[in-house]
Amino acid sequence: MLSIISAKSVSKTFSQRVPQPGLVGALSNFIAPVTKPVHAVEQISFTIGAGEAVGYLGPNGAGKSTMIKMLTGILMPTSGEVSVLGRRPVEDRIANAREIGVVFGQRTQLWWDLPLAESFELHRRIYRVSDVAFRINRAELVEMMQLSSFIERPVRQLSLGQRMRAEIAMALMHEPKILFLDEPTIGLDVVAKDVVRKFLARTNRERGTTIILTTHDLQDIEEICPRLIMVDEGRLLFDGPLAELRVTFGARRRLTLEFDGEPGAVSLAGAELLGGEGAVREFLLADDGRSLIDLMGALTARAALRDVRLHEPGIEEVIRTHYQARG
């Protein structure tokens, strides 16, 4: 697969002011501010191929937006190298902009006081989209994103969900090869999230547009992105298919056994007893690939077994456990 985006040992350090308390502090904040370095992105490397859909996931402050800003030419890396479609995004910002689409969930790129249709028209002129291509794209995007009922309304009158659908449609009007989205579903209700997710998955599949999106929401990734890049505190934690995450983070299964009565000492080879009371016992299973049938074959207990429940941790739980463990 042709690689169209690469990050090689990319770091970005910001200098943040540390406010000093008191009157003297207030003065020094003004005259000689004290600063500290914030390592927003640290030594991150990856490559992304044409036509991929990649989710960039991480908690608040993990460095997601900073990475998107470096890929779209808004920020320059402190060190390392970013390449998008063979260019350095900051140095070739205009050429880069023509071939990418960008959607920032929290900031609009539409003209606030103009009807949506006018924003599209301005976008056509700025990006020099031919009349024919524009007409075809507009018709298709308006239909797919269900924009027709409010296309003549000023953007400021649109709901968040309507505006987000319009933002995404506009970002695709010039047929970019890559679409970058920073938190595209943030603040949307369930229905609007669903429309946006289905649309992005379809755009990736049918138009072959490469998609990189940042999110807190794992469902965005489950529905749109076969590949996940996970970051935390600026560093890369995981890069691979979502399904592999469980293996990488060593998520263990839990087994609940319910007996006919008080079972006394229960032993289950290779499993750790987590607790339980009365007729119920809960175990954490070892990650040794042993089947449930083998495990149950070696079960020793005083009472007969009534019920067995196996709990596979969901991806969400795997990630939450990981973040909690690191404090």
Ligand SMILES: Nc1ncnc2c1ncn2[C@@H]1O[C@H](COP(=O)(O)OP(=O)(O)OP(=O)(O)O)[C@@H](O)[C@H]1O
């Ligand atoms: N312009 C800036 N000046 C100083 N510090 C910054 C700047 N932009 C970001 N940071 C800091 O860099 C770190 C990473 O921020 P970033 O916005 O990339 O995180 P994020 O993963 O997108 O977070 P969120 O999910 O909250 O949007 C944070 O500690 C943030 O305070």
